[in-house]
Amino acid sequence: MNTINRTQLLGMNCKQLEDYMLQIGQPRYRGRQxxxxxxxxxxxxxxxxxxxxKELRRQLDETAVVSIPRVLKQRVSKDGTRKFLMELEDRKRIETVVIPQGEGRGSRYSLCISTQVGCPISCAFCATGSSGYHRxxxxxxxxxxxxxxxxxxKKRLKKNDDNIISNVVYMGMGEPFLNYDQVIASVYLLxxxxxxxxxxxxITISTSGEVKGIKRLAEEDLQITLAISLHAPNDQLRDQLVPLNRKYPLGQLMEAxxxxxxxxNRRVTFEYIMLDDVNISREHAHELIKMVKPxxxxxxxIPYNEVETLPFKRPSSNKVWQFYHWLVEGGLNVTIREERGGDIEAACGQLYVKER
Ligand code: SF4
Known part of the structure; x- marks a missing residue:
C-alpha cells in the first residue's frame, strides 16, 4: 500500500482529529469516534x-493512514519478557520490549519504548550505541x-485487558531528550x-544526561518520573563510558x-550500570555517595548484561552486593534491578538492530 501521500492520523490528538474531520467536510464528532x-x-x-x-471509511482508506508499527518477529524469554522487532513505514527497524510486572507475573506488563533508530550517544557498554544512529x-x-x-x-495471551500494559519507560534505543518534542507529544497521547x-x-523517561531536556521537562506540567543514566561518579570515567559527559560534565548535570x-519537587532516579573492575570500587562508592546524597x-x-562484541563483564553477585552495601551504609536509597530478558538480548543496553 502506498502511504506516502496520505495523511497520518496516528499521532493526532483528539482535537486534531476533530479538526481534520471538519477540514474534509465531516462532523466534528467523527474525529472522536x-x-x-x-x-x-x-x-x-x-x-x-x-x-x-461506509462511504467515509472508503474515503479515509484512500486519503489517510494509521501506521501502527508492524511486529516482524518476537522472542520470548524464559522469564516472560518479550522483545518485538518492529518495522516502520520507511522499513527502518526498531526493538521494543515488554516485561512482566508484579506478583502474578504475566498479568500486567511494563513497556520499554525506543525513541530513535539507533543512538548517537555511543555509550561504551551499549549495543544500541555501537550500531550507529539513523534517525x-x-x-x-x-x-x-x-x-x-x-x-x-492481547492476541498472544488471549487476554482482553486494555490495561495489560501498566507502565511505560522511555529506555529503549535512543536518547529521548535528543528528540524532546516528539517524546513529550507521545507522552501526552499516552x-x-x-x-x-x-x-x-x-511513565518514566530515562536520559543519559541531556541537560537542556532535563530543564525543559522541569517546566512541563507533568507528574512523570525522570531517571538519569549516571554510570560513573567522576568526569574522567564518565567521559569514557557516556561520551555525552564531554558536552555536559557532572557539574552541569547535577546543577540541572x-x-x-x-x-x-519530584525525586529522580539515578541508573548505574555495574561493570566489573570499571566503576564499582570502594572509591567509586564514596564518590557516588558524596554526589548523590544531598x-x-x-x-x-543494574548488573551489566554482557554483549558479545563489547569488552565489559558482569560483576559477580558478591561484588554487586558489596557495592550495594557500601552505598546503603553511606545513606543512599538503593535498589538492584532484577535482570529480565537477558537470554533474548532484551535487557538494558542489549537492544541492537542490524540495518537492512
Ligand atoms: S545507553 Fe542509551 S544513550 Fe547510551 S548509547 Fe545506549 S541507547 Fe544511547
Whole structure:
C-alpha cells in the first residue's frame, strides 16, 4: 500500500482529529469516534471502524493512514519478557520490549519504548550505541509501539485487558531528550483520559544526561518520573563510558537535576550500570555517595548484561552486593534491578538492530 501521500492520523490528538474531520467536510464528532478506534481499540484499518459510515471509511482508506508499527518477529524469554522487532513505514527497524510486572507475573506488563533508530550517544557498554544512529522517531511511531505491543500481547495471551500494559519507560534505543518534542507529544497521547489513559506516575523517561531536556521537562506540567543514566561518579570515567559527559560534565548535570528538583519537587532516579573492575570500587562508592546524597535521589543498580562484541563483564553477585552495601551504609536509597530478558538480548543496553 502506498502511504506516502496520505495523511497520518496516528499521532493526532483528539482535537486534531476533530479538526481534520471538519477540514474534509465531516462532523466534528467523527474525529472522536476515530480517536477511540485508534487509541482504545488498537484498530488501524478504517474498514473495521464499524460506527463510521461506509462511504467515509472508503474515503479515509484512500486519503489517510494509521501506521501502527508492524511486529516482524518476537522472542520470548524464559522469564516472560518479550522483545518485538518492529518495522516502520520507511522499513527502518526498531526493538521494543515488554516485561512482566508484579506478583502474578504475566498479568500486567511494563513497556520499554525506543525513541530513535539507533543512538548517537555511543555509550561504551551499549549495543544500541555501537550500531550507529539513523534517525529520530516521530511521536506516532512511539505511541505506535504501545498500540502494537498491546495488540500483540492481547492476541498472544488471549487476554482482553486494555490495561495489560501498566507502565511505560522511555529506555529503549535512543536518547529521548535528543528528540524532546516528539517524546513529550507521545507522552501526552499516552496519558489522555479520552484515549489510552495511562497514569502519569506510571511513565518514566530515562536520559543519559541531556541537560537542556532535563530543564525543559522541569517546566512541563507533568507528574512523570525522570531517571538519569549516571554510570560513573567522576568526569574522567564518565567521559569514557557516556561520551555525552564531554558536552555536559557532572557539574552541569547535577546543577540541572537540582533545578528539576526545585521546580517539580519530584525525586529522580539515578541508573548505574555495574561493570566489573570499571566503576564499582570502594572509591567509586564514596564518590557516588558524596554526589548523590544531598539530592535525596534513588539509585538503581543494574548488573551489566554482557554483549558479545563489547569488552565489559558482569560483576559477580558478591561484588554487586558489596557495592550495594557500601552505598546503603553511606545513606543512599538503593535498589538492584532484577535482570529480565537477558537470554533474548532484551535487557538494558542489549537492544541492537542490524540495518537492512
Ligand atoms: S545507553 Fe542509551 S544513550 Fe547510551 S548509547 Fe545506549 S541507547 Fe544511547
Amino acid at each position: 476515530i480517536y477511540k478506534w485508534i487509541y482504545q481499540k488498537d484498530i488501524s484499518s478504517f474498514y473495521e471502524m464499524s460506527d463510521i459510515p 529520530n522517531l516521530q511521536s506516532h511511531e512511539m505511541v505506535g509501539q504501545f498500540l502494537s505491543s498491546r495488540r500483540e500481547l 496519558i489522555d483520559p479520552q484515549g489510552i489513559n495511562l497514569g502519569q506516575r506510571h 537535576v537540582e533545578y528539576y528538583l526545585d521546580k517539580t 539530592l535525596l535521589a534513588n539509585i538503581n543498580l
